Amino acid sequence: MLQQVVNGLTLGSSYALIALGYTMVYGVLRLINFAHGEIYMVGAFIGLMTSQTAGLPFAAAMVVAMAGAALVGVVVEKIAYRPLRKAPRLAVLISAIGMSIFLRNLALALMGPQTRAFPIPFEVKRLNLGRLRINSFDVLILLTSVGLMIALHFLVQKTKIGKAMRAAAEDKETASLMGISVNRVIAFTFAIGSALAAAAGVLIGMNFNAVDPSMGMMPGLKGFTAAVLGGVGSIPGAMLGGILLGMAEVMGIALLKSEWRDAIAFGILALVLLVKPSGILGRNLQEKV
Amino acid sequence: MMISPYYYQLLVIASINVIMALSLNLVTGCAGQLSLGHAAFMGIGAYTAGILTSVYGLSFAVALIAGGAMAALFGLLVGLPTLRLKGDYLAIATLGFGEIIRVSILNMKVTGGPFGLRGISKQTNLTIAAIAAVLVYWTMTRLMNSRFGRALTAIREDEVAAVAMGIDVTRHKVLAFVISAAWAGIAGGLFAHWFRYLHPSSFAFSASVEILSMVVLGGMGSLEGPVIGAAVLTYAPELLRGVSDFVSQHRMMFYGALLVVMMLVRPQGLVGTGLNGLRVSKFRRSRGLEQSGIDMVRRRFASAMKRAQRKGSPSPCVVNEQLADLAVRSGAGSSGTGVAGGGGEEHAGS
Numbered sequence: 001m002l003q004q005v006v007n008g009l010t011l012g013s014s015y016a017l018i019a020l021g022y023t024m025v026y027g028v029l030r031l032i033n034f035a036h037g038e039i040y041m042v043g044a045f046i047g048l049m050t051s052q053t054a055g056l057p058f059a060a061a062m063v064v065a066m067a068g069a070a071l072v073g074v075v076v077e078k079i080a081y082r083p084l085r086k087a088p089r090l091a092v093l094i095s096a097i098g099m100s101i102f103l104r105n106l107a108l109a110l111m112g113p114q115t116r117a118f119p120i121p122f123e124v125k126r127l128n129l130g131r132l133r134i135n136s137f138d139v140l141i142l143l144t145s146v147g148l149m150i151a152l153h154f155l156v157q158k159t160k161i162g163k164a165m166r167a168a169a170e171d172k173e174t175a176s177l178m179g180i181s182v183n184r185v186i187a188f189t190f191a192i193g194s195a196l197a198a199a200a201g202v203l204i205g206m207n208f209n210a211v212d213p214s215m216g217m218m219p220g221l222k223g224f225t226a227a228v229l230g231g232v233g234s235i236p237g238a239m240l241g242g243i244l245l246g247m248a249e250v251m252g253i254a255l256l257k258s259e260w261r262d263a264i265a266f267g268i269l270a271l272v273l274l275v276k277p278s279g280i281l282g283r284n285l286q287e288k289v
Numbered sequence: 290m291m292i293s294p295y296y297y298q299l300l301v302i303a304s305i306n307v308i309m310a311l312s313l314n315l316v317t318g319c320a321g322q323l324s325l326g327h328a329a330f331m332g333i334g335a336y337t338a339g340i341l342t343s344v345y346g347l348s349f350a351v352a353l354i355a356g357g358a359m360a361a362l363f364g365l366l367v368g369l370p371t372l373r374l375k376g377d378y379l380a381i382a383t384l385g386f387g388e389i390i391r392v393s394i395l396n397m398k399v400t401g402g403p404f405g406l407r408g409i410s411k412q413t414n415l416t417i418a419a420i421a422a423v424l425v426y427w428t429m430t431r432l433m434n435s436r437f438g439r440a441l442t443a444i445r446e447d448e449v450a451a452v453a454m455g456i457d458v459t460r461h462k463v464l465a466f467v468i469s470a471a472w473a474g475i476a477g478g479l480f481a482h483w484f485r486y487l488h489p490s491s492f493a494f495s496a497s498v499e500i501l502s503m504v505v506l507g508g509m510g511s512l513e514g515p516v517i518g519a520a521v522l523t524y525a526p527e528l529l530r531g532v533s534d535f536v537s538q539h540r541m542m543f544y545g546a547l548l549v550v551m552m553l554v555r556p557q558g559l560v561g562t563g564l565n566g567l568r569v570s571k572f573r574r575s576r577g578l579e580q581s582g583i584d585m586v587r588r589r590f591a592s593a594m595k596r597a598q599r600k601g602s603p604s605p606c607v608v609n610e611q612l613a614d615l616a617v618r619s620g621a622g623s624s625g626t627g628v629a630g631g632g633g634e635e636h637a638g639s
Contacts, residue, residue: 090317109535
């Protein structure tokens with residue numbers, strides 16, 4: 001049982017990292033970044049390339065992956081989202097989906113469809129505490145995710161750019177009147193969200209020892225589910241949603257069969273959307289005239 | 290008339306794609322509800338019709354209609370819960386349901402699962418496919434000029450205003466979804482009896498995206514648009530096959546790029562008329578970012594006044610307090626609520 005909790009926590013914290021990107025972008029743009037799962041995939045590939053080809057140590061590969069994905073995120077925003085800032089939602093949505101499909105198939109064209117192994121750049125240690133088994137991956141994933149979340153919290157709550165992000169999320173027009181460059185804030189938000197997704201991509205790619213062009217789709221959907229579960233737009237909600245989803249999935253697999261793994265996540269998504277679309281910590285978003 | 294078998298096949302596929310594009314256009318183009326699982330309805334129709342003729346020996350016509358009916362039933366089952374959702378949520382929900390349907394087909398015995406369904410007789414020909422496409426087109430023209438069609442347009446342009454005009458939004462959306470699913474199911478039946486072999490992968494997410502690309506390329510919400518889009522995107526890959534292997538192998542990449550480029554350059558599609566289909570209503574535009582700062586301050590002031598009056602003390606002192614509060618709130622993020630924004634805040638005071 002305790003083992004399941006540990007598994008759920010590691011899985012959940014990686015979902016939380018993905019969910020944060022969705023939620024931050026939603027906070028400022030009221031838009032779900034469909035290409036987010038693909039950014040996660042791009043991050044995993046950059047991490048793989050830097051640690052395998054360039055032979056950089058793990059921490060450096062992680063930083064490069066995060067920086068690279070942040071750059072991709074900003075470019076995606078600039079091309080597919082920014083010109084449509086005042087366009088109807090349907091146009092933005094279609095553009096976002098187009099971007100997601102483009103990135104996935106671009107990776108397919110460049111990298112080929114095969115799944116690549118992620119060489120582990122450090123020695124995996126196992127720790128046995130009675131019946132509880134923890135390995136270096138669990139520790140690494142947990143520590144990295146928690147570290148990044150604390151850093152994010154600090155960034156959003158204590159820095160000037162974080163303040164600008166919160167202001168833009170609250171009210172874009174007022175924020176721009178107060179001298180905040182809303183476009184820059186949005187680009188920054190995409191960069192941060194993409195970097196977090198890349199971190200999750202590297203961690204999960206390494207944990208499952210598999211990186212491939214279509215790896216972004218399921219975690220993308222699950223990160224989205226986590227964001228919705230916690231309340232889209234709320235940063236603590238994304239963290240909570242991620243952990244809860246990870247737990248539910250691990251428990252579900254323990255009780256049912258592993259084929260139901262993806263159905264559990266999707267069942268939760270359907271349930272939350274139908275019963276309480278604002279999520280656990282989200283504010284009720286009502287359309288006003 | 291003599292046509293080579295190659296072009297004959299292309300024309301049959303084009304007719305099926307025209308039905309699919311028109312069908313998606315009803316939901317996405319006319320009613321403005323983005324569905325990303327449309328190929329799944331085609332799959333339901335294809336498998337239903339295919340199983341009925343090959344296993345139960347029913348006639349082609351009955352099987353086609355049954356396929357459409359089955360797809361419509363699933364359209365109702367999927368549409369009832371999901372169409373209460375909006376925009377991005379609806380897109381994700383339909384994507385998910387589409388995948389669930391595909392995975393179910395993959396895991397069922399009667400469908401042949403991962404081995405596919407074999408032994409369907411070849412009963413579709415160009416005449417039948419073309420007649421079906423023309424019928425759907427004709428129905429679409431009738432629908433769009435009806436009260437129902439105008440209600441869908443109203444929903445697309447401004448849902449809140451549509452409600453205010455007394456339109457039962459959910460009912461109209463679900464009905465559009467069901468009709469659209471039925472057409473997709475019939476297209477599926479034609480597809481099954483042309484290729485004689487069905488596999489779940491033909492009805493995956495990427496197939497839904499292909500159909501969406503046709504609608505977007507031609508012009509969402511227009512009548513001819515989806516027809517032209519379907520024709521172009523049926524023929525283009527064949528044309529490009531001779532030019533470059535790379536292009537035909539990575540078709541989806543170009544579809545993705547196409548969706549983005551169309552939205553940036555020509556959101557109304559190739560033949561869409563003017564801004565029809567994706568109109569920002571004047572009302573909405575007027576509260577966009579371009580309004581002047583003084584307008585906004587005036588608006589905020591009025592709302593502060595109103596709030597003060599609601600509290601039952603219209604004294605200037607309270608109003609000032611409200612204004613002070615306002616100044617703090619609109620200041621560069623002095624409220625500690627995190628990035629979480631209030632959805633209505635953009636329109637506060639309107």
